[in-house]
Amino acid sequence: MSKNYKVAVLPGDGIGPEVMKEAVRVLDAVADKFGFTTEKEWADVGGIAYDHFKNPLPESTLKTGEAADAILFGSVGGPKWESLPPNLQPERGALLPLRKHFKLFCNLRPARVYKELAPACPLRADIVGDGFNILTVRELTGDVYFGQPKGREGSGKDEIGFDTMKYSRYEVERIARFAFDAAKLRHKKVASIDKANVLTTSVFWREIVKEIHANEYPEIELEHLYVDNAAMQLLRRPREFDVLLCPNLFGDILTDECAMLTGSMGLLPSASIAEGSFGLYEPAGGSAPDIAGKGIANPLAQILSVALMLRYSFKEEEAAKAIETAVEKTITAGFRTGEIWKEGDTKVGTTGMGDAVLSFLK
Ligand SMILES: NC(=O)c1ccc[n+]([C@@H]2O[C@H](COP(=O)([O-])OP(=O)(O)OC[C@H]3O[C@@H](n4cnc5c(N)ncnc54)[C@H](O)[C@@H]3O)[C@@H](O)[C@H]2O)c1
Ligand SMILES: CC(C)[C@H](C(=O)O)[C@@H](O)C(=O)O
Numbered sequence: 001m002s003k004n005y006k007v008a009v010l011p012g013d014g015i016g017p018e019v020m021k022e023a024v025r026v027l028d029a030v031a032d033k034f035g036f037t038t039e040k041e042w043a044d045v046g047g048i049a050y051d052h053f054k055n056p057l058p059e060s061t062l063k064t065g066e067a068a069d070a071i072l073f074g075s076v077g078g079p080k081w082e083s084l085p086p087n088l089q090p091e092r093g094a095l096l097p098l099r100k101h102f103k104l105f106c107n108l109r110p111a112r113v114y115k116e117l118a119p120a121c122p123l124r125a126d127i128v129g130d131g132f133n134i135l136t137v138r139e140l141t142g143d144v145y146f147g148q149p150k151g152r153e154g155s156g157k158d159e160i161g162f163d164t165m166k167y168s169r170y171e172v173e174r175i176a177r178f179a180f181d182a183a184k185l186r187h188k189k190v191a192s193i194d195k196a197n198v199l200t201t202s203v204f205w206r207e208i209v210k211e212i213h214a215n216e217y218p219e220i221e222l223e224h225l226y227v228d229n230a231a232m233q234l235l236r237r238p239r240e241f242d243v244l245l246c247p248n249l250f251g252d253i254l255t256d257e258c259a260m261l262t263g264s265m266g267l268l269p270s271a272s273i274a275e276g277s278f279g280l281y282e283p284a285g286g287s288a289p290d291i292a293g294k295g296i297a298n299p300l301a302q303i304l305s306v307a308l309m310l311r312y313s314f315k316e317e318e319a320a321k322a323i324e325t326a327v328e329k330t331i332t333a334g335f336r337t338g339e340i341w342k343e344g345d346t347k348v349g350t351t352g353m354g355d356a357v358l359s360f361l362k
């Protein structure tokens, strides 16, 4: 009997539904090719869910996620909803609660820089060289995102706003082990990111990463970088990085930088995974309100997120590789959405890019 996977499809806002359409077409094609089936349940999340239900994360959407083997997520948010109270906003009322609810502690963001895309990359061609690949392992359910207390107090010129940066030993050990294990299968290098010259949380983080390294992974090369230095070293010597181990906030910031090293926010997929096989798969970028509705968004990050879902939640490695190879061929053949297009390339829209990937999957 062929395998069947239940996928909760949550397209969200802005370009989310546009790029999701292409990702689902690719998922269906790869399922046919590799002989498994998927049962897809679509649900509203984020701004659109607020518009329909006055709740960015309706109970029915949560249930859809709970009943599934994995969640395929688009992106949420946009100017329309940014002045709502925090708990009703798409990001703070839906995306962060989903990460917490499903205990998605580990966020993987593989930034693959293709040499063919060097013209679209802000780095000099000699720095891009033959291309490279940096895997960010970002802790996703701790740090200043979730630390308590947070809030606002007082009034007038005495009013204050505050968040709490916090990590437990367990949380740091767990994500550090994940990063070292990932490095074992790659180039055996980890760069751990912190701000230990200022923050107590970072001193704690660095101490624990050192301990785990010395006791369990002495064969892995480890460097510690302050986040500000890391931001500049990524531009100066990107090919020397292998695995970047980051706390939640620094990982958020550095992965936008990594996305831009690839040439576009629309190229960076992500996997947010829990301790078992459950995961939520989404592009690292957002709802891109500036280009939404125009049919020009790059769907590759969403399509590559399908590959990560097949790899991490369904253990369909061959199908995952087939998608990655089809994307590689699409890029080599010169298909480009507007934001990475240069003279001589074949310019395509969102659907055209999906068509190209599908043609190379056949
Ligand atoms: N996972 C998520 O749901 C998620 C992630 C990041 C931001 N957001 C939200 O998205 C909204 C917009 O945020 P932002 O503008 O800071 O970041 P963004 O990532 O949406 O956009 C930044 C820039 O990258 C471009 N871009 C992003 N994805 C692209 C794609 N697929 N193809 C081509 N270009 C692409 C955009 O056009 C824009 O110029 C905000 O509400 C933010 O909170 C959501
Ligand atoms: C939308 C926002 C809450 C989110 C984050 O900060 O984690 C996004 O920027 C990301 O990178 O996934």
Ligand SMILES: [Mg+2]
Residues within 6 Å of the ligand: 252, 253, 256, 284
């Ligand atoms: Mg981000």
